[in-house]
Amino acid sequence: GDSVTQMEGPVTLSEEAFLTINCTYTATGYPSLFWYVQYPGEGLQLLLKATKADDKGSNKGFEATYRKETTSFHLEKGSVQVSDSAVYFCALNGNKLVFGAGTILRVKS
Amino acid sequence: EAGVAQSPRYKIIEKRQSVAFWCNPISGHATLYWYQQILGQGPKLLIQFQNNGVVDDSQLPKDRFSAERLKGVDSTLKIQPAKLEDSAVYLCASSLVLVEGYTFGSGTRLTVV
Numbered sequence: 001g002d003s004v005t006q007m008e009g010p011v012t013l014s015e016e017a018f019l020t021i022n023c024t025y026t027a028t029g030y031p032s033l034f035w036y037v038q039y040p041g042e043g044l045q046l047l048l049k050a051t052k053a054d055d056k057g058s059n060k061g062f063e064a065t066y067r068k069e070t071t072s073f074h075l076e077k078g079s080v081q082v083s084d085s086a087v088y089f090c091a092l093n094g095n096k097l098v099f100g101a102g103t104i105l106r107v108k109s
Numbered sequence: 110e111a112g113v114a115q116s117p118r119y120k121i122i123e124k125r126q127s128v129a130f131w132c133n134p135i136s137g138h139a140t141l142y143w144y145q146q147i148l149g150q151g152p153k154l155l156i157q158f159q160n161n162g163v164v165d166d167s168q169l170p171k172d173r174f175s176a177e178r179l180k181g182v183d184s185t186l187k188i189q190p191a192k193l194e195d196s197a198v199y200l201c202a203s204s205l206v207l208v209e210g211y212t213f214g215s216g217t218r219l220t221v222v
Contacts, residue, residue, distance in 0.1 A: 036210075043200065043215040044152070044200065044213040046210040046211075089151055089152075093210075096142075096157060097142070097202075098154070099151030100151050101149075101150055102151050
C-alpha cells in the first residue's frame with residue numbers, strides 16, 4: 001500500500017538557520033503530495049501541496065518540490081524562526097490521505 | 110468559511126466505558142474522514158464517508174468502533190467499550206475534491222484510564 005517515510009526528529013536549529021526535512025514516498029500511480037504542520041495544542045494545518053511531478057509548493061517561506069524520479073518531497077526553508085517550532089507531517093493522497101510519522105522541529109533563539 | 114467543528118475537545122473515561130465524538134464538516138464538503146492520532150505518530154485513517162455512504166473502513170476496529178453520518182452532514186464516532194490503547198487524538202476532516210488536501214478540525218483528545 002501507499003506509504004510515507006520522514007526523517008526522524010527532533011530537529012533542533014538556531015534562528016535563521018536553513019531547514020530541510022526529508023520525505024520519501026511509495027505509491028502506485030501519481031499521488032498528490034502535501035506538507036501539514038501542527039503547532040503545539042492546535043490541529044493540523046495544510047502548509048503546502050503539489051499535485052504533479054516537478055510542481056513546487058510554497059507557503060510562508062517553506063518550499064517543497066515533487067520529485068517523481070526520486071519519489072521525494074523534501075521540505076525546505078531558508079531562514080527559520082522560533083515561531084516555526086511545530087510538528088511537520090508529509091502526506092500523500094492517491095485515493096486517501098496517508099501520513100508520515102511526523103518530524104518535530106525546535107527552533108532556538 | 111467556517112472550519113470543521115469537533116466536540117468535545119477533551120474526554121477522560123475509564124476503560125470499558127463508552128464514548129462518542131461529534132463532527133460537523135465544512136458546508137458543501139461531501140467527503141468526511143475520521144483519523145486516529147496516537148502520541149508521537151502520524152494520523153491514521155479510521156473511516157471515510159462520501160455523503161452518507163462508507164467508502165473505506167478497512168482500518169476501523171469494528172468490534173468496538175462505529176461511525177455514522179446521517180443525512181450526509183454531521184458525523185459521530187463511537188467507541189464501546191474503550192481500551193487503554195484507544196487513548197489518542199481523534200481528528201475529523203472534510204474535503205471538497207478527493208485528491209486535494211483535507212481541512213482538519215481541532216480534534217478530540219481522549220484519555221482512557
